[in-house]
Amino acid sequence: xxxGMVNIASGNTIAEVASLIGDAARANMLAALMGGxxxxxxxxxxxxxxxxxxxxxxxxRMTEARLLAVEKQGRHRYYRLASAEVAQAIHAxxxxxxxxxxxxxxVGPKDEALRLARTCYDHMAGxxxxxxxxxxxxxxxxxxxxxxxxxxxxxRGFFGTLGIDVASLRARRPLCRTCLDWSERRPHIAGxxxxxxxxxxxxxxxxxxxxxxxxxxxxxxGESSLVAAFRLPPDWRGTT
Amino acid sequence: xxxGMVNIASGNTIAEVASLIGDAARANMLAALMGGxxxxxxxxxxxxxxxxxxxxxxxxRMTEARLLAVEKQGRHRYYRLASAEVAQAIHAxxxxxxxxxxxxxxVGPKDEALRLARTCYDHMAGxxxxxxxxxxxxxxxxxxxxxxxxxxxxxRGFFGTLGIDVASLRARRPLCRTCLDWSERRPHIAGxxxxxxxxxxxxxxxxxxxxxxxxxxxxxxGESSLVAAFRLPPDWRGTT
DNA sequence: CGGATGTTTCGGCCGGCGCCGAACTGTCGG
DNA sequence: CCGACAGTTCGGCGCCGGCCGAAACATCCG
Numbered sequence: 001x002x003x004g005m006v007n008i009a010s011g012n013t014i015a016e017v018a019s020l021i022g023d024a025a026r027a028n029m030l031a032a033l034m035g036g037x038x039x040x041x042x043x044x045x046x047x048x049x050x051x052x053x054x055x056x057x058x059x060x061r062m063t064e065a066r067l068l069a070v071e072k073q074g075r076h077r078y079y080r081l082a083s084a085e086v087a088q089a090i091h092a093x094x095x096x097x098x099x100x101x102x103x104x105x106x107v108g109p110k111d112e113a114l115r116l117a118r119t120c121y122d123h124m125a126g127x128x129x130x131x132x133x134x135x136x137x138x139x140x141x142x143x144x145x146x147x148x149x150x151x152x153x154x155x156r157g158f159f160g161t162l163g164i165d166v167a168s169l170r171a172r173r174p175l176c177r178t179c180l181d182w183s184e185r186r187p188h189i190a191g192x193x194x195x196x197x198x199x200x201x202x203x204x205x206x207x208x209x210x211x212x213x214x215x216x217x218x219x220x221x222g223e224s225s226l227v228a229a230f231r232l233p234p235d236w237r238g239t240t
Numbered sequence: 241x242x243x244g245m246v247n248i249a250s251g252n253t254i255a256e257v258a259s260l261i262g263d264a265a266r267a268n269m270l271a272a273l274m275g276g277x278x279x280x281x282x283x284x285x286x287x288x289x290x291x292x293x294x295x296x297x298x299x300x301r302m303t304e305a306r307l308l309a310v311e312k313q314g315r316h317r318y319y320r321l322a323s324a325e326v327a328q329a330i331h332a333x334x335x336x337x338x339x340x341x342x343x344x345x346x347v348g349p350k351d352e353a354l355r356l357a358r359t360c361y362d363h364m365a366g367x368x369x370x371x372x373x374x375x376x377x378x379x380x381x382x383x384x385x386x387x388x389x390x391x392x393x394x395x396r397g398f399f400g401t402l403g404i405d406v407a408s409l410r411a412r413r414p415l416c417r418t419c420l421d422w423s424e425r426r427p428h429i430a431g432x433x434x435x436x437x438x439x440x441x442x443x444x445x446x447x448x449x450x451x452x453x454x455x456x457x458x459x460x461x462g463e464s465s466l467v468a469a470f471r472l473p474p475d476w477r478g479t480t
Numbered sequence: 481c482g483g484a485t486g487t488t489t490c491g492g493c494c495g496g497c498g499c500c501g502a503a504c505t506g507t508c509g510g
Numbered sequence: 511c512c513g514a515c516a517g518t519t520c521g522g523c524g525c526c527g528g529c530c531g532a533a534a535c536a537t538c539c540g
Contacts, residue, residue, distance in 0.1 A: 019258070041518090088332050091332075092331075148389075291529080297488085297529095
């Protein structure tokens with residue numbers, strides 16, 4: 001696009017979008033942003049392993065193509081994924097990249113925390129998220145298929161007690177998608193409902209975000225609260 | 241990857257995959273293959289607008305990266321998308337590329353046939369597919385959300401009469417995803433069930449594939465059969 | 481077997497883009 | 511104000527990779 005022109009129609013082609021994601025440095029930044037938090041340019045530079053100048057160029061291009069959104073805050077610039085569509089595209093690419101019926105290669109124990117509980121864009125993932133999903137299904141609050149979930153009548157009431165008004169969520173995004181993540185090959189709760197759940201749980205301090213990572217830290221009091229609220233089985237950590 | 245090495249672990253990175261899709265010529269080939277039919281190298285060359293030599297190189301790379309699968313047949317080589325994951329990734333990229341809450345720009349009337357009925361990877365799309373989905377929901381055979389669908393008890397029986405055994409489909413892929421396509425912004429039936437439906441309908445000659453295009457041609461007898469089988473309303477063509 | 485057609489391999493050209501060093505802009509602190 | 515820090519812009523280097531022409535290989539057909 002010639003200098004000075006503005007991408008008025010937001011008319012990207014599929015190749016332009018994919019080509020933006022198709023660079024190691026940019027892909028690393030996007031993967032880091034899949035944690036759901038907005039990150040500064042500097043943090044993204046470290047994630048990508050390139051200098052700040054280079055990063056700045058990448059971020060500008062991705063922002064112009066509407067892959068990222070930026071918010072100025074003092075001398076920092078916070079970048080985040082521009083939309084759930086972008087997150088989903090990256091997710092789909094991850095699924096292709098890891099190679100279909102991937103053999104579960106043993107990952108180092110250092111991401112044990114990640115396997116236990118982490119964010120995935122705007123919702124929870126990891127064993128905790130699976131345990132929550134399982135318990136909700138067991139108690140008849142949710143029906144899950146491979147790609148989505150339905151909230152039942154009883155679920156409507158249950159989520160209401162958590163302060164989540166299911167009816168008001170149906171607005172723009174899918175209510176309850178499921179999301180197959182890399183560590184466990186089973187679906188967990190994403191979509192609007194997944195985002196709302198993460199919100200509530202963070203709000204109540206049951207989980208806290210780890211700095212500079214997608215990991216979620218389970219507080220001591222949080223664990224018992226979660227077990228009680230969702231009626232998790234005592235052995236939920238081993239529910240692989 | 242150095243020459244002579246084999247990609248044993250199928251360990252692609254997200255950037256490698258995206259970078260393969262992120263070339264105009266290759267993206268055009270992939271888009272053509274989203275129609276679900278296997279195409280020859282020559283046909284793909286024409287779709288991409290490059291010479292056969294260039295095409296050959298592209299196809300080799302995409303095949304090695306497991307984006308495509310190839311089948312020799314005489315002096316032709318038929319290429320198809322290697323998996324539903326690949327189709328979904330391309331689909332997700334299309335959603336990002338067309339720019340979120342895209343304004344419905346009026347497309348030329350020449351793809352009126354496409355808007356009426358076409359294939360989308362392995363299932364039907366277009367107004368006909370919407371009418372079918374609507375009718376199935378109306379009759380209580382299916383419950384649709386934004387991302388997936390559930391077959392009801394009555395639906396199990398209904399699909400049985402079409403020769404589709406719902407229970408046997410649940411094998412590997414999602415039973416019934418929904419798929420938001422570009423022409424109408426509403427979900428239609430994809431996944432295993434969508435593929436099975438397209439199969440049956442082609443098998444019975446209600447629709448026929450147009451050569452070299454994703455369009456599906458509605459035969460005269462096929463229309464009345466479809467209307468009868470799915471109890472489509474008389475004005476289904478205008479169900480935008 | 482020889483010619484036509486589909487596809488691949490090889491070699492070389494060339495443009496685009498990712499990278500960094502250096503220098504500039506903007507913001508916060510004292 | 512003036513340094514420190516975050517981020518961007520500019521310029522130039524280097525290389526990867528897409529493109530095609532020429533030629534080889536493969537397959538079908540008469």
